[in-house]
Amino acid sequence: MNKSQNIKIRKEVREISDLDHPPQQCPQCESKEIRRKTYHIRTLQDMGDINTKRIVRYEEITWECKKCHVTFVVDHHLIKGGARYTDSVIDYAKYRVLEKGDSANRVAEDLNRLHHVKVSTKTILNWVNPEDANEKLPTEFKRVGEEERNLSEVLSIDGTFKSVKQKKNEIRRDTINASLLYLTRQEDGRLVVYWHEENPKKKSRKSGKK
Numbered sequence: 089m090n091k092s093q094n095i096k097i098r099k100e101v102r103e104i105s106d107l108d109h110p111p112q113q114c115p116q117c118e119s120k121e122i123r124r125k126t127y128h129i130r131t132l133q134d135m136g137d138i139n140t141k142r143i144v145r146y147e148e149i150t151w152e153c154k155k156c157h158v159t160f161v162v163d164h165h166l167i168k169g170g171a172r173y174t175d176s177v178i179d180y181a182k183y184r185v186l187e188k189g190d191s192a193n194r195v196a197e198d199l200n201r202l203h204h205v206k207v208s209t210k211t212i213l214n215w216v217n218p219e220d221a222n223e224k225l226p227t228e229f230k231r232v233g234e235e236e237r238n239l240s241e242v243l244s245i246d247g248t249f250k251s252v253k254q255k256k257n258e259i260r261r262d263t264i265n266a267s268l269l270y271l272t273r274q275e276d277g278r279l280v281v282y283w284h285e286e287n288p289k290k291k292s293r294k295s296g297k298k
Contacts, residue, residue, distance in 0.1 A: 097204065098140045104166060105147035111162045114153035115272045115280040121154040132167070133205045135176040141204035144174055162280050177205055181212045192216065 106127075113120050127149045134142035146167050152159045163169055181199065184190040192212040199205040272280050 095139060100136075100140055100142045101145055102134065102142070103145045103147070104164065106149040106162065106164060107147065109162075109164065111151055111160075111280065114156060114158060115160055116158045117153060117156040119153055119155040122151050123154055124149055125152040125159055126150045130167075132172055132174050133177060133207070134174045135180060136204040138202055160280055173205070173207065177203075177207070178215050181207075181215055185212065185216050 107124075111122060114122060127147050130146045130148055132144040132146060134144050136142040144167075146164070148161065148164075148167075150159055150161050168175075177199070180203075181192075181195050184195045184198075185192055192209045196207055196209045196212055199207050
């Protein structure tokens with residue numbers, strides 16, 4: 089029997105939450121009366137070793153202002169919006185390719201086999217050079233992997249934010265109304281994205297007056 093088959097892999101989980109660094113005020117009306125509205129658990133792959141698989145469980149929270157009822161999310165200083173891997177994984181891959189001259193294919197293989205990080209060659213090429221990753225990608229690696237799916241759930245506006253899916257019982261019947269997306273920065277430097285819903289019914293009443 090191969091010695092590698094006798095290795096028992098440990099699983100380490102590190103938990104991070106937006107509750108650790110809550111926003112101080114509403115980005116629209118600056119009210120300090122804020123409540124937690126919904127949350128979404130994201131799992132990120134972290135750098136492991138031959139005996140350890142490491143993951144990060146990140147609780148991404150949507151906040152609501154009690155005064156103006158605007159909903160918003162604030163980026164976490166340790167977690168990039170929409171990220172599926174920690175910075176340690178990305179930095180390792182970049183170092184191997186850019187500094188050591190290793191191929192993205194070899195780095196992807198080592199990450200999968202030695203560090204228990206499931207990542208595709210295409211993803212590594214995008215980290216190294218997003219602009220020409222598709223040109224450098226060999227034909228046999230052009231199949232989209234699990235980590236590149238659901239790209240429509242990611243918003244990118246001078247930063248990347250993952251949209252939060254509401255539960256069925258929380259979805260309002262008038263969700264067809266248009267929503268405006270705003271981006272601002274908190275005093276502590278963190279980015280905030282919030283939605284402000286337009287009410288076409290109110291506008292139509294005003295426009296009907298003479």
